[in-house]
Amino acid sequence: MLLIPCPYCGERPELEFRYAGEAHVARPADPMKTTDEEWAEYLYFRSNPKGIHIERWRHISGCARFFNCVRDTVSDKILKTYKAGEPRVDLKQFEKGAN
Amino acid sequence: MVELKVTRRSAFEGLHAIGVSGKVSATPSALATRFSFRGDHEAAQRASKAFGVTLPLALLKAETNGTRTAISLGPDEWLLIAEDGAAQLLADEIEKALGTHFHSLVDISHRNTGFDVSGAEAATFLATGNPLDLHISAFPVGMATRTIFSKAEIVLWRKSADTFHVEIWRSFLPFMWGLLEEAAHEL
Amino acid sequence: MSLHLRTTQSGRINRSKPLTFTFDGKSYKGFHGDTLASALLANGVHLMGRSFKYHRPRGVVTAGSDEPNALVSVGVGARHTPNLRATQVELYDGLVAKSQNAWPSLSFDIGSINNVLSPLFVAGFYYKTFMWPNIAWKKLYEPIIRRAAGLGTAPTSPDPDHYSTRYAHCDVLVIGAGAAGLSAALAAAESGARVILCDEQAELGGSLLSDLHATIDGKSASEWVAHAVQTLSAKSGMVTLLPRTQAFGYFAQNFVGLVERVTDHLASPDKKLPRDRLWQVRAKEVVIATGAHECPLVFPDNDRPGIMLADAARIFANRYGVRPGGRAVVATAHDSAYQATLDLKAAGVSIERIVDLRHEANGALPNAARAAGIRVDVATAITGSTGSLRVKSARVSKINTDGEEDIPCDLILMCGGWTPSVHLFSQSRGKLKFDAERNVFIPDISVQAERSAGACKGSETLSDAFADGFSAGSDAATKVGFKASLHSVTVSGVHEAKGGFLGAVPHPHDAGRVKAFVDFQNDVTAKDIKLATREGMRSIEHVKRYTTTGMATDQGKLSNMNALAIASQALDKSIPELGLTTFRQPYTPISFGAMANHSRGDLFDPVRRTPTHAWAEKYGAAFEDVGLWKRAWYFPKAGEDMHKSVLRECKTVRETAGIFDASTLGKIEVVGLDAAEFMNLLYTNPWSKLEVGRLRYGVMLNEAGFVMDDGVVGRIAEDRFHVTTTTGGAPRVMNHMEDYLQTEFPHLKVHLTSTTEQWAVVAVQGPKARDIIKPLVKGIDLSNESMPHMSVKLGKICGVPTRLFRMSFTGELGFEVNVPADYGQAVWEAIWAEAQKHNACAYGTETMHVLRAEKGFIIVGQETDGTMTPDDVGLAWTIGKIKPDFVGKRSLTRPDLVKSDRKQLVGLLPLDPKTLLEEGVQIVGKANVPTGTPALGHVTSSYESAVLGRTFALAVVAAGRSRIGETLYVPMPGGDIAVKVTDPVFYDKEGARLNG
DSSP states (O other): OOEEEETTTEEEEGGGOEEEEESOOOOOSSGGGSOHHHHHHHHHOOOOOSSEEEEEEEOTTTTOOEEEEEEETTTOOEEEEEETTSOOOOGGGGSTTOO | OOOOOOOOOOTTTTOOOEEETTTEEEEEOOOEEEEEEEEOHHHHHHHHHHHTSOOOSSTTBEEEETTEEEEEEETTEEEEEEETTOHHHHHHHHHHHHTTSSEEEEEOTTTEEEEEEESTTHHHHHTTTOOSOOSTTTSOTTBEEEEEETTEEEEEEEEETTEEEEEEEGGGHHHHHHHHHHHHHTO | OOGGGBOSSOSSSEEEEEEEEEETTEEEEEEETOBHHHHHHHTTOOEEEEOTTTOOEEEOOOSSTTOSSOEEEESSGGGOEEEEETTTOBOOTTEEEEEOSOSBOSSSBGGGHHHHTGGGGOTTHHHHHTOSSHHHIIIIIHHHHHHHSOSSOOOSSOOOSOOEEEEEEEEEEEEOOSHHHHHHHHHHHHTTOOEEEEOSSSSTTGGGGGOSSOEETTEEHHHHHHHHHHHHHTSTTTEEEETTEEEEEEEGGGEEEEEEEOSTTOSSOOTTSOSEEEEEEEEEEEEEOOOEEEOOOBOTTTTSTTEEEHHHHHHHHHTTOBOOOSEEEEEESBTHHHHHHHHHHHTTOEEEEEEESSSOOOSHHHHHHHHTTOOEEESEEEEEEEESSSEEEEEEEETTOOOEEEEEOSEEEEEOOEEEOOHHHHHTTOEEEEETTTTEEEEEEOSSSEEEOGGGGTOOSHHHHHHHHHHHHHHHHHHHTOOOOOOOOOEESOOOOOBOOOSBOOOSSOGGGOOOEEETTTTEEHHHHHHHHHTTOOSHHHHHHHHOTTOSTTTTTTTHHHHHHHHHHHHTOOHHHHOOOOOOSOSSOOOHHHHHTTOSGGGSSOOBOOTTHHHHHHTTOEEEEETTEEEEEEOOOTTOOHHHHHHHHHHHHHHTOEEEEOTTSEEEEEESTTHHHHHHHHBSSOOTTOOTTBEEEEEEEOTTSOEEEEEEEEEEETTEEEEEEOTTTHHHHHHHHHHIIIIIOTTSOOEEEEOTTTEEEEEEESTTHHHHHGGGEESOOOSTTTSOSSEEEEEEETTEEEEEEEOOSSSSSEEEEEEEGGGHHHHHHHHHHHHHHTTOEEOOHHHHHHHHHHTTOOOTTTTOOSOOOTTTTTOGGGSOTTOSOOTTTGGGGSGGGGOTTSEEEEEEEESSTTOOOOTTOEEBSSTTOOTTOOOSEEEEEEEEETTTTEEEEEEEEETGGGGTTOEEEEOOTTOOEEEEEEOSOOSOTTOGGGGO
16 A cells, blocks of 8 residues: 655555546646647556656545645655656656656 | 424434443534535635634634634635534624625525544544544544544544544445444454 | 474473364364464374375474464355465364365375376466367366366355454554564654564564574673563553564555454354454564564475474474474584584484585584584485475485485475575565575565665674664664664574575486476476476466466465476576565455454444434335445335335325435535526536525536436525435536535635435425425515425524425425434424324335336436436527537537437337336337347336326336337347337326316
């Protein structure tokens, strides 16, 4: 069971959380102006990387907030979490050799 | 018109008291009025005056004054607990204090039910289903949070070194109670 | 018990507490403190099991949790537990144990014919021998193999024991309570850290418990252990000592699973105690102190009863006071066997010879053995053994010569050296490195907050184990933030022990004709591993799977290193090049009971009951599970089955009225200045113009445009909506709404609160509905004019506050009475009393389903399956046409969602009005179509209707609305059923009854 650092509550057990898919997949501001291809891209296409992934979690049985989480899908290590609405983090800081 | 005298029927009806002498007991709390209060810090400050307890602005804290308690569950969410029968009066007072300032006040007096777990082994007893570190150094007196007990969601508040208050949705109570009865056997 | 097999004094058994037990029906005596294995040995019983494949007679090899052979079943009836290691089963009075995998008896096992037929059973035999014919696999090979192979049998009745779990948190978890573990715990505990110390054995102390020579700070090993345990016990509240507790799995972020065997060692345990307790430990820092495993030697016929590891024999003698034999031959490549030999000699075992594979053996211990008058032959291998149910002689041979000598004996001790127990370190994802000098894998790079100490780290001496332990414990506590001082002890009386040999022992025989076992339990020989490499297996993972080496219940604790060495030689690759197979949880087998713990029976999942549940129970309701809820399904009267009960309930509701518990419906209070705007975005419907006091049926889509939920929504105030959801959809809908509110529409001034359990809901439906509630309601005008269909008013019922909804899910005049849940049953009872005056009935979910289907109302999840658009199910009318956006709107214009041949909701009437279609059956366009014809759609709901006097169904059919009037077919095993396609509304199409 992972310990997940909720940006509001601190480290809490995974059982209190629910996964909510890839982060920073913003809903188009005016969906009706998107083409079918653009809309399908938004609906169905995700990056699914081997390695660093920014994803959403919800501390559903805690503060109930959605937040963003940078996780390495290989090591399962959580590198950073931040509140929903904050800008996408720069992944450079997590590259090998960076501190 | 048919005149009826209808009283609250506690969700604890039919459940047996849990007690392990010298170690732990689980005791239903008195019937209560409860609200879910939502809003920003300004809203919380206004509500504090009407409610008679300072709604804690820091997360995961409980403030209490006599029969009234305010618990901060999230950045804009408080659970307010007060004596039974106070729902209408409190709602009127709080709504008046807030005016048009954005907030939400919802009566959940009957949604939740509450009980106290107390005794020297209270933390160990709750650790049979709760994954948080309940050691006093990690979960001090006055801390409160929404969390889980096995497959049920609860609110857990440490009232004193060896007393916890549990809030749980009424239909999940028998499940949690059943687990606590099993846990009590082995304390 | 043969007293001559007991030593006079030594050991930790209590000679004043004799115990009686049975093994395979025969009664034996042992002492308190014995394991089943030590007690059997004390009775001269070495034969404890039969091997998996060849059914070869086997005796105990080890004295601990790595035992591969002595697997027994303990207990009787449902309590019987198979595959327990006799070396870990603590003896109690009356213990009943049985051998496994032998028929008719352990000493005469017909299955041992496999031993003779073994050329058929080479590695990979499963994959080769039984390929064809296909039918023979199912009828012949599999049943026979299943009976002949396999270990113990599983009990067939429910487990009468109970199991428990708890979470625990600590600063420092120490795994293993030998010299290193105890000193780590002492160091950490002294600093003030919260410590958990666990050990798989009944007593803390590890190898110190069988050490008769060491002096630690002037104390004997056992005195030092007693003192350490006492020091730790005194820190109650800060230190938790867990003997009989296996750390079986090391998971992410120092989450470690332990199983404590609570009652298995007790003759008559308190029934309240769990049998096993699962500890889910989160440790800030971990010290792994799991020791090392002694390696067997792979020589021909190395598996006869009476052949065991040297240190195991030493433990039996020193700790349990048992002489495992009378005359022993010792085969070794490591100095530690010499200490074992000396101890056994002191215990009264005659030592016939020590043969050492090494060319020289000149350490302190070999010299001490020579000084004790024991003959030591170096550069000499053990090349075989004789005997059947017990070893009779050891065959030895000078290396690289043909001459063999048989030395009569009843005990052969072997020692190929020691391999660190790196299992938990490896599970923690730590990286191992290979120490080529000593041929061992040792911990290298940690990934989690842990460190190893003692033999599991590769340390070879007792002094090092203590030093490691104190240092690891103090390091761990310091990392958490405690001030720890570094202790040390002075150890004397122990000698350096070096050496080791991996792989197959050289012998002068035809390697293809001998059985030199690598994995005892799975009967994998050196020959099998070489064969696997010859047949093309290159990776050690493939060799493992092909031969099954290391896949038995001991998880390769004894076999891995030898298998690796043999494969390495065969493939001409170094051991580090070949790598190591993955160490997986659990370290040793643990019970399913411990894993499931409380999650069984009534406590498997929460069982949610409504406030009126007790009433429904009293009135004989049958219940159905809907999500976690128990809902009243139907209320049979005397003599009624479900069918009759439902027909009566349906008829009563349509003719007079019925009352129904709708409390399980999800409810969400949507509050805030932007509440209507939020609703506009989350539902297909327009909400801005819904007046306060009015209700609207709402449809929720997911972003893909598919119906995900529906429900009636009331506007309680300008800024307050009372939203209802389906029973099963409540948590999903709440999460969906919160998701959009928090992440896509955070600018909206709205808050959401679940009120599902705040309100009990009594639906009163039927022509008499108003008459029933009228006497109970105060402050609300119930007339059509004041309170028309789809309106909500606040007032009182039975003196308590209500949100009274005028609505209908039956097509009849109806109300839904919302009252705070604690009043639910009282209000229900009051309404019931009034209902009875009108001969109304209570009805359950089945009647609700029939009545709504007669009206063509869908149930989300029954008519929809996650791929239905509003138009597909006839709900396009709910869509607010001028709304610029709502969740799912854009998708509704995607090409696939506007195709003309999409499945659409229709009604079906079987041509035979008595034929009831099965729900889920497929529908085709023609009679007698061949198998494989694509279906046009399927039946979603099917009932018999009281009011229609016939059966009817709802279905989704491709371009269904254009097929109304057509005859379609439902192919069934008994022949096609012809059905007519109709409009989905079967009753009161114009809706006149709603306004009654």
